[in-house]
Amino acid sequence: MTIHATDHAILDTARRQVLDQGIGLAEEQLVDVLSLPDDALPAALDLAHQVRLKHCGEDVEVEGIVSIKTGGCPEDCHFCSQSGLFDSPVRGVWLDIPELVKAAKETAATGATEFCIVAAVRGPDIKLMNQVRFAINRIRQEVDINIACSLGMLTQEQVDQLAGWGVHRYNHNLETARSFFPQVVTTHTYEERLATCAMVKDAGMELCCGALIGMGETLGQRAELAAQLAALDPHEVPLNFLNPRPGTPLEHQEIMDGKDALRAIVAFRLAMPRTVLRYAGGRELALGDLGTREGLLGGINAVIVGNYLTTLGRPATADLNLLVELNMPIKELQKTL
Template sequence: MSTSSVSVLDRARTRVLAEGQGLEEADILEVLRLPDEDIPAALQLAHEVRMRWCGPEVEVEGIVSLKTGGCPEDCHFCSQSGLFSSPVRSVWLDIPSLVKAAQQTAATGASEFCIVAAVRGPDAKLMQQMRDGVKAIKEAVDINVAASLGMLSQEQVDDLVDMGIHRYNHNLETCRSYFPNVVTTHSWEERWGTLKMVRDSGMEVCCGGIIGLGETLEQRAEFAAQLAELQPDEVPLNFLNPRPGTPLGDQPVMDPKDALRAIAAFRLALPRTILRYAGGREITLGDLGTREGLLGGINAVIVGNYLTTLGRPATSDLDLLAELKMPVKALSATL
């Protein structure tokens, strides 16, 4: 092991593992720069941190799109933007289908079900659809309901609280300095404002992003540090899966070793946070890398398919968790 990596991992062992404080930006960057031979040591330390500060349980979540496609925003990675030539058509999901998806998610043992809509922010129609859908889900199945509906007003935040939404997802996607290269139709600060309102409302905050958008390692470290400042309850970690017809459609898939370095770095930056495997892990890491990440700081997974891309079968993830002797967090443990 190199001298510099011994130094950063030793610092992390004291600060993060022993004291429960996340690494600061300069040290996060050092972890992201670790040589290949030091990746196993970083993942092992990240796993120890996860076990100490989060415990052995893995939170399982399913997601469904209430409103797909036709979004007016220009997020360069997203095939749901109506501004690109991506082959995703605008579709609304009816309430019975929403309830069925929640029941199927609960049947996997999941404790979280997230309703997602491809919008800048919800209009009156979408908020009413949410109210009707959440009511129907709660009458039919015992599961926490989360939502991801874009940027919110204070009134909409209050409405979601009244509906009984458990957790709100709104990803920052990338660091503040790189955001204008990825989105131009709204600002990073607008997203941050929504997240602060959600935090103040008492809903749990779910906020992560996508690694491999073309950002530098310095910007990747900046992003992790900004997430640590926000202190979200959950950070979904996506890896870019380039979508045809989007501005990032020709971006190369991230090197799996860089992805593993990022998993370790984000865990060491966020020792007490739910760190969730999300989109792109299948194409970036494959089965072996997925296993390494679960043994390197990840303690939550989205099972089944994502919004516009296919994931692993839920049974594959659940079988892997059983093989690794990682218990699925029960609903009662999240209440």
């Protein structure tokens, strides 16, 4: 296997800038990384893994997610089968408090430190906020686990309420680059998403802000998204790969090539050397078992175990066993006083 001089130069620059100095790559540099040939991919993955170990440590954070309200969302995110505007097989379902507590217990039993309550809404109404408050109280009584939420766009009052209830992390994804966003969502703007992200950070909650790649964006737009996320400086970035869902406008989009997915993992790690980079939806489809292993050795340092919101994931035991095989310790729950 021969790596060309130009590819060597790209990786050597990244090594000096990101690994040695801890400075993330800029947008134009990320385009170069995303354009690396297959022959250079093993070296790129190795560099991203070194960056992860140096700047994040060896621990892997494990999280489970559950949907308190599924389906019937009024927004038109073209990738999402939970939109009520599309002819999708997903139908509206609410979980009650005992079901949420049971899910939290099952999540904690895997060794996970994070349990995220998710709702398919534009933003929460009073009913949903009350349901979340009661769920948080009950879970705290019975389960020792961090609680996160993903409830769409928030008002300042709602941000303050969630922070006051002890939600330590809030998820609100950018999903794609600003320049590509209007082709994916038309019922709200990029700026509205950014506004919620800013309020969450200002309130002292950790911000989880993710990406969904493989929707037809260009490599340049993929690099643009990584740079925009780096500028936002979230605590965590879930990296999703499109799983085309029946009934959505993107149902016929081709599944992302596995090597392109691995190049994206490298690029996002080199853009954000200190950020928690989490395997999320679609990795099973884009990467398979072998690619999942390569990503964990290429910059990923967190995983969602079990199923996702509307799609099946790998069994939790498969991921946990893989972490043991790779000698990667699971991050322990951090006690807060």
